[in-house]
Amino acid sequence: MDHYKNLFELSFDMMVILDRCGNVIDSNSAFKKVLDPEKNYVLVDDFLDNVHPGDAEYVRRMTDLILGGEQATDYKFRYRMPDGKYAWTQWNATKSKDSQYFYFVGRDVTEHQEFEANLIKQETWYRNCLDQLIDCFGYYSAIRDDDGNIVDFRIEYVNEASCRTNHYTKEQAVGSRLSELFPGSVDELFPIFRHVTETGETVLKRSYIYNDISMSGVYDIQYYKMGDGFANSWHNVTEQAKTQEHLQESNMRFASAFYTNATMNFIVDMSDGTVTDTNDKFQCTVSSEHQAKLGQDILKVVRMKRVLKNHELSFLKTNGELGSGMFSGEPVRMGDKEYFLGFATDVTDLRKAEKNLVLLDKYNLLSSMAASIAHEVRNPMTTIKGFLQLMGKNQSFQTRQEIVSLMISELDRANGIISEYLSLASTRFVSKEYLQLNQIIEQLLPLLEADAAVYGIEVAVDLQADKPIFVDQKEIRQLLLNLTRNAIQAMNKGGVLTIRTSKVDGFVNLEVIDQGHGIPKEAHDLVFTPFYTTKDNGTGLGLAVCRSIADHHGATIHFDSDASGTRVRVEF
Numbered sequence: 001m002d003h004y005k006n007l008f009e010l011s012f013d014m015m016v017i018l019d020r021c022g023n024v025i026d027s028n029s030a031f032k033k034v035l036d037p038e039k040n041y042v043l044v045d046d047f048l049d050n051v052h053p054g055d056a057e058y059v060r061r062m063t064d065l066i067l068g069g070e071q072a073t074d075y076k077f078r079y080r081m082p083d084g085k086y087a088w089t090q091w092n093a094t095k096s097k098d099s100q101y102f103y104f105v106g107r108d109v110t111e112h113q114e115f116e117a118n119l120i121k122q123e124t125w126y127r128n129c130l131d132q133l134i135d136c137f138g139y140y141s142a143i144r145d146d147d148g149n150i151v152d153f154r155i156e157y158v159n160e161a162s163c164r165t166n167h168y169t170k171e172q173a174v175g176s177r178l179s180e181l182f183p184g185s186v187d188e189l190f191p192i193f194r195h196v197t198e199t200g201e202t203v204l205k206r207s208y209i210y211n212d213i214s215m216s217g218v219y220d221i222q223y224y225k226m227g228d229g230f231a232n233s234w235h236n237v238t239e240q241a242k243t244q245e246h247l248q249e250s251n252m253r254f255a256s257a258f259y260t261n262a263t264m265n266f267i268v269d270m271s272d273g274t275v276t277d278t279n280d281k282f283q284c285t286v287s288s289e290h291q292a293k294l295g296q297d298i299l300k301v302v303r304m305k306r307v308l309k310n311h312e313l314s315f316l317k318t319n320g321e322l323g324s325g326m327f328s329g330e331p332v333r334m335g336d337k338e339y340f341l342g343f344a345t346d347v348t349d350l351r352k353a354e355k356n357l358v359l360l361d362k363y364n365l366l367s368s369m370a371a372s373i374a375h376e377v378r379n380p381m382t383t384i385k386g387f388l389q390l391m392g393k394n395q396s397f398q399t400r401q402e403i404v405s406l407m408i409s410e411l412d413r414a415n416g417i418i419s420e421y422l423s424l425a426s427t428r429f430v431s432k433e434y435l436q437l438n439q440i441i442e443q444l445l446p447l448l449e450a451d452a453a454v455y456g457i458e459v460a461v462d463l464q465a466d467k468p469i470f471v472d473q474k475e476i477r478q479l480l481l482n483l484t485r486n487a488i489q490a491m492n493k494g495g496v497l498t499i500r501t502s503k504v505d506g507f508v509n510l511e512v513i514d515q516g517h518g519i520p521k522e523a524h525d526l527v528f529t530p531f532y533t534t535k536d537n538g539t540g541l542g543l544a545v546c547r548s549i550a551d552h553h554g555a556t557i558h559f560d561s562d563a564s565g566t567r568v569r570v571e572f
Contacts, residue, residue: 014089016104018044022067025101034081034108052078052086066093066102076109088113127157134235136162140178141229142197150194153178153229165236192223193230200225207237263343270331270338273299285323285346290316298327302340306331312347323348355525385411432472432553437501437508437572438463440476448484448499456493465501465508469572475549482542483512483568490516490566510570519561527559546570 008015014031018024022044027035035041036050044063051059055077066072072093078086091106130137140153158166158173166173168181178193179186192203202224221234258265264282268275275295278286286294294315301311307330317323329342385408392404441463449459480499487497491514498513519527528547550557550570559568 012107014104014106014108016047016106018067018102018104020067020100020102022063031106034079034087036082050080052080054078066095066104069095069099071095076113127159130157130159131161133159133161133233135233136165136235137231137233138162139226139229139231140193141227143177150197153193155181156229196223196225196230197228261343263345264325265343268295268298268302268340268342270299270302270340276339282344285317287316287318287320298340298342301327302331308342313344317348321348324351381411381415431474432470434468434470435473435476436468437465437471437476437510440473441480441499441501444477444480448480448497451485452488452497455488455491457488457491458494458496460496460498462498462500465503465510467503467508469508469553471553471572475552479546479549479570480510480512482546486542487512487514487516487566487568490514492516508572510572511567513565513567515565518563518566519559524561528557 008026008028011028012030014034015028016024016031017026024041024043024046027041039046041047044067048056048060048063058075059077062072062075072091074090074092076088076090079089080086087108087110089106090109091104093102093104095102136159138158139156141156142150143152143154145151155173155176155178158170160170163170163173166181173181182189192205195201196203202222205221205223208219208221217236217238218240219234220237221232223230223232225231258277259279261279262281264285265279266275266282267277273292273296275291278291294313297313297315298308301308301313305311309328310326311328313325313327315323315325324347325344326347327342327344329340331338332341333339388404388408388411392401392408441461445459445461452459484497484499491497495515498511500509500511500513502509502511528543546568547557553572555570555572557568557570559566561567
């Protein structure tokens with residue numbers, strides 16, 4: 001018996017023994033520590049004075065039930081300690097076998113109670129946070145068969161966003177099986193649920209298309225293990241998917257318009273002038289070596305004007321020709337960088353046509369003037385020449401024969417200029433026939449070689465064209481004479497004059513090549529202009545006449561010139 005008494009006294013738990021009338025039979029030391037030392041505790045009612053007012057009715061009712069023979073476990077109430085503070089206590093009570101005595105065992109559970117209260121508070125806080133989320137959230141526990149296999153999942157919690165999305169209330173969802181709420185998609189997603197629960201691996205499923213009785217749309221869903229089950233969070237990306245699809249379509253349309261457009265399209269980095277992207281038209285038109293410089297030229301103009309509208313810039317074309325373009329565009333921001341999105345139209349041919357139109361106007365003016373002026377000038381010149389020839393035969397002018405001969409020579413030179421001038425007339429008669437260009441050159445070759453020999457120039461021929469062309473022989477001879485004389489006069493002694501013919505793509509080409517010092521760049525646009533010359537004693541009509549003859553024959557005349565010489569090409 002003493003053993004039990006010792007256990008009674010040494011126990012950390014509070015112990016009290018009452019009889020059927022509520023009299024205190026005994027209490028241990030642990031219980032006496034929480035009693036008021038100034039008060040004598042004889043009846044159970046003496047203890048009730050220390051119970052928290054808010055719990056007094058509950059404790060009195062429980063005490064009556066216990067003394068009436070009921071057994072009680074885990075009932076809690078607040079009890080005032082000697083220091084005046086209330087502590088939470090938890091009690092179990094039972095009666096003796098003969099129902100004469102009642103045993104009460106209690107302990108201070110203040111810390112545990114506060115811990116539970118904090119847990120409840122935190123759980124409430126977390127649930128409130130989850131309920132305020134824009135994304136949907138849910139927790140599901142596994143339902144297993146007798147063998148431990150997962151057969152379904154029970155919904156333990158869903159937040160408000162999930163309820164709104166799935167069109168159910170929490171009361172309808174919590175406790176239900178997933179197969180009941182989502183019969184249309186659970187079969188497809190069940191392997192993921194089971195995989196996450198059994199392996200603990202987190203799974204992210206993007207752009208999943210739901211089409212179930214409770215929800216539909218496109219969702220991003222993340223699954224992760226929680227307890228013996230899983231939790232998931234998901235949000236509706238239907239509008240985002242539509243926007244992304246629209247953006248992709250817009251990008252495709254822009255790319256199609258950018259890369260396949262007939263204009264030269266390009267993008268320039270505004271920070272350094274680098275050409276970052278171009279379409280095929282740009283690549284086929286602008287020389288790759290010149291693109292970097294063109295990007296810098298565009299950047300300089302854009303920094304001054306910001307927006308370009310038909311701003312003309314020069315650039316080097318892929319064929320080596322200096323071209324002109326009308327550039328338009330404006331700056332755009334892509335990410336954190338600014339670019340210039342522009343397009344350009346190649347107006348090189350237009351500018352050529354404008355120059356040719358001006359030149360044609362000059363030709364037309366000269367043509368209309370040529371016949372009448374030449375007739376009026378030649379008549380008095382013929383008279384003067386006739387009198388000079390008579391004077392030359394007169395014995396009294398024998399001492400001045402040199403002067404008379406010089407005057408006649410100058411008149412012949414003036415007459416030659418007038419003949420060239422008349423060659424510009426568009427109304428002159430042209431007699432064309434099919435002739436071999438090679439034969440015309442061979443017939444004229446002795447004269448050309450004699451002319452070249454005077455200047456110490458060698459003549460080389462390479463005649464490969466065997467196709468006849470429809471031409472006026474006199475005019476072609478004049479064309480050859482003018483081109484070869486220009487070439488001979490452009491070279492120093494010892495140079496080589498090359499005359500070449502060839503047949504290329506249905507065209508018969510005539511080329512006259514010299515080894516002179518080339519035509520100055522500033523004169524390139526003017527060489528075919530009547531009366532323009534770079535020679536001290538030139539008339540400026542030689543190449544103008546060549547251009548006129550080419551036009552009369554439907555041919556084109558071009559030239560390439562640098563410091564190593566000039567190549568003139570006529571295409572029939």
